[in-house]
Amino acid sequence: MSTQRVVVDPITRIEGHLRVEAILDDSNRIRDAVSSGTMWRGIELILEGRDPRDAWAFCERICGVCTTVHALASVRAVEDAIGTRVPVNADIIRNIMFLTQYVQDHVIHFYHLHALDWVDIVSALKADPRRTSELAQTVSPHWPKSSPGYFQDLLGTLKTFVESGQLGLFDNAYWGHPAYKLPPEANLMAVAHYLEALKWQKEIIKIHTVFGGKNPHPNYLVGGMASAIALESDHAINIERLNMVRTLITDAIQIVEQLYLPDLLAIASFYPEWTQYGGGLGNYLCYGDLPQAGIDDPSKFLFPRGAILDRNLSEVLEVDPRDPEGIREEVAHSWYEYPEGQEALHPWEGTTKPNYTGPKPPYEQLDEQGAYSWLKSPRWKGHAMEVGPLARMLVGYASGREEFREVVGEALGRLKLPATALFSTLGRTAARGLETRLAVHWLLAEYDRLIANLKAGDTATANTERWEPSTWPAECRGFGFTEAPRGALGHWVTIRDGRIAAYQIVVPSTWNASPRDSRGQHGAYEAALLGTPMARPDQPVEILRTIHSFDPCLACASHVIGPDGGTLAEIVIR
Amino acid sequence: MDRRLRETTYEVLSRHGVDRRRFLRYCTMITAAMGLPSSMVSQVVQAMESKPRIPVIWLHGLECTCCSESFIRSSHPLAQDIILNMISLDYDDTLQAAAGHQVEEIRRRLIEEHPGEYLLAVEGNAPTKDGGVYCTVGGQTFLDVLLETAEHAKAIVAWGSCASNGCVQAARPNPTGARPVHELVHGKPVINVPGCPPIAEVMTGVLTYVLTFDRLPELDRFGRPKMFYGHRVHDKCQRRAFFDAGQFVEQWDDEGARQGWCLYKMGCRGPMTYNSCSSIKWNNGVSFPIGSGHGCIGCSENDFWDNGPFYQHLAGVPLPGVESTPDTIGKIAAGAAAVGVAAHFGSFVAKRALFGDKESKPADATKDTGDEA
Numbered sequence: 001m002s003t004q005r006v007v008v009d010p011i012t013r014i015e016g017h018l019r020v021e022a023i024l025d026d027s028n029r030i031r032d033a034v035s036s037g038t039m040w041r042g043i044e045l046i047l048e049g050r051d052p053r054d055a056w057a058f059c060e061r062i063c064g065v066c067t068t069v070h071a072l073a074s075v076r077a078v079e080d081a082i083g084t085r086v087p088v089n090a091d092i093i094r095n096i097m098f099l100t101q102y103v104q105d106h107v108i109h110f111y112h113l114h115a116l117d118w119v120d121i122v123s124a125l126k127a128d129p130r131r132t133s134e135l136a137q138t139v140s141p142h143w144p145k146s147s148p149g150y151f152q153d154l155l156g157t158l159k160t161f162v163e164s165g166q167l168g169l170f171d172n173a174y175w176g177h178p179a180y181k182l183p184p185e186a187n188l189m190a191v192a193h194y195l196e197a198l199k200w201q202k203e204i205i206k207i208h209t210v211f212g213g214k215n216p217h218p219n220y221l222v223g224g225m226a227s228a229i230a231l232e233s234d235h236a237i238n239i240e241r242l243n244m245v246r247t248l249i250t251d252a253i254q255i256v257e258q259l260y261l262p263d264l265l266a267i268a269s270f271y272p273e274w275t276q277y278g279g280g281l282g283n284y285l286c287y288g289d290l291p292q293a294g295i296d297d298p299s300k301f302l303f304p305r306g307a308i309l310d311r312n313l314s315e316v317l318e319v320d321p322r323d324p325e326g327i328r329e330e331v332a333h334s335w336y337e338y339p340e341g342q343e344a345l346h347p348w349e350g351t352t353k354p355n356y357t358g359p360k361p362p363y364e365q366l367d368e369q370g371a372y373s374w375l376k377s378p379r380w381k382g383h384a385m386e387v388g389p390l391a392r393m394l395v396g397y398a399s400g401r402e403e404f405r406e407v408v409g410e411a412l413g414r415l416k417l418p419a420t421a422l423f424s425t426l427g428r429t430a431a432r433g434l435e436t437r438l439a440v441h442w443l444l445a446e447y448d449r450l451i452a453n454l455k456a457g458d459t460a461t462a463n464t465e466r467w468e469p470s471t472w473p474a475e476c477r478g479f480g481f482t483e484a485p486r487g488a489l490g491h492w493v494t495i496r497d498g499r500i501a502a503y504q505i506v507v508p509s510t511w512n513a514s515p516r517d518s519r520g521q522h523g524a525y526e527a528a529l530l531g532t533p534m535a536r537p538d539q540p541v542e543i544l545r546t547i548h549s550f551d552p553c554l555a556c557a558s559h560v561i562g563p564d565g566g567t568l569a570e571i572v573i574r
Numbered sequence: 575m576d577r578r579l580r581e582t583t584y585e586v587l588s589r590h591g592v593d594r595r596r597f598l599r600y601c602t603m604i605t606a607a608m609g610l611p612s613s614m615v616s617q618v619v620q621a622m623e624s625k626p627r628i629p630v631i632w633l634h635g636l637e638c639t640c641c642s643e644s645f646i647r648s649s650h651p652l653a654q655d656i657i658l659n660m661i662s663l664d665y666d667d668t669l670q671a672a673a674g675h676q677v678e679e680i681r682r683r684l685i686e687e688h689p690g691e692y693l694l695a696v697e698g699n700a701p702t703k704d705g706g707v708y709c710t711v712g713g714q715t716f717l718d719v720l721l722e723t724a725e726h727a728k729a730i731v732a733w734g735s736c737a738s739n740g741c742v743q744a745a746r747p748n749p750t751g752a753r754p755v756h757e758l759v760h761g762k763p764v765i766n767v768p769g770c771p772p773i774a775e776v777m778t779g780v781l782t783y784v785l786t787f788d789r790l791p792e793l794d795r796f797g798r799p800k801m802f803y804g805h806r807v808h809d810k811c812q813r814r815a816f817f818d819a820g821q822f823v824e825q826w827d828d829e830g831a832r833q834g835w836c837l838y839k840m841g842c843r844g845p846m847t848y849n850s851c852s853s854i855k856w857n858n859g860v861s862f863p864i865g866s867g868h869g870c871i872g873c874s875e876n877d878f879w880d881n882g883p884f885y886q887h888l889a890g891v892p893l894p895g896v897e898s899t900p901d902t903i904g905k906i907a908a909g910a911a912a913v914g915v916a917a918h919f920g921s922f923v924a925k926r927a928l929f930g931d932k933e934s935k936p937a938d939a940t941k942d943t944g945d946e947a
Contacts, residue, residue: 007674007675007713008673008674009674009711009712009713010667010673010674010677010678010711010712011673011674012667012668012669012670012671012672012673012677013668013669013670013671013673014668015638015639015668016634016639017634017709017710017711019710019713038709038710038711039636039708039709039710040701040708040709040750041636041701041708041742041743041749041750041752042743042749042750043742043743045747045749046742046743046745046746046747046748046749046879050882050883051882051883051884051885051886053883053884053885054882054883054884054885057871057884058742058745058879061638061640061741061742061770062638063638063639063640064637064638064639064640064641064642064643064644064771065638065639065640065643067640067643112669116671121671157658161658164626164627166626166627166629166662166664167662168657168658168661168662168663168664169657169663169664169666169669169670169671170671171664171671171672171680172672172676172677172679172680173670173671173672173676174671174672174676195654198646198652198653198654199652199654201646201647202646202647202648202649202774202857202858205647205857206857206858206860208857209856209857209860209861209866210860210861210866211866212863212866212868213856213861213862213863213864213865213866213867213868214851214856214857214861214862214863215643215647215856215857216640216643216644216647216771217640217770217771217873218866219863219866219867219868221826221868223826224826224827225867226826226831226866226867226868227866227867227868228826228827228831228832228867229832230832230833233832233833233834234834235812235813235832235833235834235835236831236832236833236834236867244860354708354749356704356707358707360705361705361706361707361710361713361714361715361718362712362713362714362715362718363713364713374708460827461826461827462826462827464825464826464827467825467826539676540673540674544673555637555638555639
């Protein structure tokens with residue numbers, strides 16, 4: 001049997017450092033895959049002994065692409081531990097910031113990180129601007145920038161750029177690869193929208209700036225939000241600030257409805273074969289998010305909590321992140337060691353010591369029989385799970401939520417695909433777009449909910465009853481969570497005498513990019529690559545498509561260190 | 575390949591039938607896009623006529639990518655104008671179309687074929703503990719990647735606090751031995767652009783300054799451009815009048831918070847933080863942390879993570895009535911650790927000329943690289 005091994009390192013157009021090795025069979029089909037996180041920073045160890053009210057700022061720096069998500073999970077974990085709850089306005093503002101992040105992050109992912117897997121820039125040079133204009137007007141009749149002159153200008157710019165010989169970011173890529181299927185006009189339209197989306201993304205995040213002072217990395221606060229609301233003040237959130245937020249939301253609705261969704265469906269229609277590949281595990285996990293009646297009532301979350309096993313959409317299983325037998329992490333194939341006799345640990349009990357046993361750099365390949373990643377292997381009741389947009393859409397769909405059924409049904413109808421098509425690379429990419437559609441309309445709904453609450457006379461944004469550590473129990477522990485754009489994110493904190501005694505984080509990309517576990521079960525990336533044919537093994541377009549469909553975030557995934565603290569293990573390099 | 579670094583923007587445009595008049599109009603537009611006054615159009619014209627786009631290698635080490643995210647938020651100029659018209663971003667694993675060996679090949683080719691001609695932008699820093707195994711790219715340690723790329727770079731821009739001063743992974747106890755660029759690379763001009771992340775227009779401002787005026791900006795003793803890090807956030811803060819009047823927020827969401835009073839007592843680091851947040855502000859001037867009700871955490875200062883807790887107010891800042899000098903505050907903020915760093919950066923003032931003719935290039939800009947850590 002062939003043992004051709006394709007190594008892709010670095011995987012580009014992601015956050016952080018990821019390596020994939022794929023083993024091909026004689027017909028160049030992937031028969032086994034290895035996913036390795038090649039970076040580790042030790043944030044949790046750095047958190048120990050610090051003021052829990054500061055933790056959000058440290059955690060937020062786990063990732064600047066999914067900025068806000070770790071800050072949100074962290075303030076929720078600390079609030080849970082010290083037993084405080086935030087005012088309604090703070091919950092709504094957090095929801096608004098959460099949804100803003102979704103819309104911005106998903107649009108950037110589609111156009112700037114994922115599109116070049118499907119769009120051939122060089123082919124765009126052959127496009128006829130007039131026919132591109134016709135195509136654009138068919139795909140999205142209400143989007144204003146679609147005249148022949150607009151595409152003519154763009155074509156000129158593109159030609160100048162390419163003919164300068166300085167291709168920059170687009171150099172040495174896979175243009176002309178047989179896996180690219182779009183006609184030149186669709187490619188040119190996509191290039192235009194790559195630039196439009198790049199211009200727009202800096203606008204929507206101004207919502208973070210209004211409430212959090214900056215983006216990336218806006219400010220959060222244990223007990224609420226720091227941006228006071230005072231309708232009669234010129235130094236607080238007032239009607240001018242609120243109007244800015246509303247305008248940005250309505251612009252975002254236009255971008256999602258008239259640019260992102262039409263482009264997504266148009267491009268998807270050229271790649272039906274990608275509903276056959278990349279399905280992977282078929283197990284899906286969500287913590288849920290977007291509280292409508294406070295953090296303690298998951299039944300009222302807009303994103304429901306639950307799990308699906310074996311693609312069984314007729315049953316949504318209950319998930320309890322506090323259950324010691326539920327979520328547990330393994331290190332059988334990770335560069336960490338566990339205490340003697342321990343195979344899997346719940347985050348409350350998690351202990352981690354780094355123990356690099358990989359090859360001495362520079363190295364050519366990893367050994368999947370041993371440890372091969374800085375990521376642990378989180379499992380839910382022993383199952384490897386996929387998290388992220390596809391998991392959320394499926395759990396929402398299977399939970400019978402009408403909004404989910406509508407957007408999924410409409411998209412499948414337009415593409416003439418059955419629901420089973422969702423279990424694929426293209427399904428995952430489509431799910432991200434569909435949930436962006438939900439998100440951008442929920443964004444307006446949350447804004448309206450904020451206005452209604454202000455109108456009712458409630459302007460409180462912070463609960464300071466438990467601000468002083470003297471009001472906290474001597475020892476307490478809490479769980480904080482969110483549905484980050486890339487999936488279920490959990491923070492588990494233990495506080496002793498007003499200081500962080502232990503902090504554990506289980507991150508979406510750790511679920512998805514995890515190495516094999518003690519039973520040899522693949523993580524989600526590895527499983528999704530199996531069975532995919534590669535047209536040209538030295539040009540890994542197919543691997544990039546499936547890996548990018550998960551939107552990897554490795555700075556998040558590979559931050560982990562346990563609460564045992566103390567000195568790190570001596571590292572032995574073989 | 576030959577043409578890559580030779581043809582100027584003007585040559586490319588004229589080859590496509592763009593006449594002189596349209597070219598000048600284009601230069602005027604680009605000048606405006608860069609946020610420069612119209613008096614500088616002639617310099618932009620000259621740059622477009624005489625210089626090919628400078629190749630840039632943008633490396634990512636231990637980081638969170640917030641600097642890249644900030645960069646693409648720039649309003650003037652737009653990030654795409656920089657990427658398409660002003661530089662040739664030849665290597666950036668966050669945005670690159672190619673992956674794996676194809677992208678590493680690009681980096682190696684630039685180092686081999688164009689030594690001393692490319693600008694190196696570094697986002698993140700290098701773990702130095704245990705042989706650098708805590709960050710590898712293409713099977714190589716990031717430390718090696720950084721050193722071999724820096725050795726032949728024309729100059730280095732250290733993006734953000736990670737590359738400038740270590741940032742979060744270098745906070746106590748710094749488990750991976752993460753160290754900023756200037757501690758690892760010697761004999762090269764390094765511009766530190768700290769902040770977590772830096773303000774978008776500061777990032778694009780530093781780049782366009784270097785490209786437009788052919789020289790490094792004037793740097794302070796920490797290697798930071800004075801034009802963006804010359805004043806404390808406190809100096810131009812919109813809440814400064816309340817500080818002077820002794821009106822402080824005492825509790826979150828209290829009446830003072832609603833009236834926009836000073837956040838000093840809530841732990842604000844504005845009085846010890848040198849950055850442009852209160853002047854340029856964030857995301858095209860919408861707000862800045864203090865403007866939105868939370869104190870500054872001092873994210874552009876050395877070791878700010880270990881200067882907490884963030885909500886404990888600063889000691890040593892004289893209360894209203896007595897004006898502190900930046901030097902006094904600077905000493906409180908930076909502490910003894912600053913001394914070594916200052917000595918390192920002191921030498922930069924003499925090395926500013928960068929992209930001018932060969933004669934005016936600093937003699938040691940492309941030598942003296944054999945002593946990296």
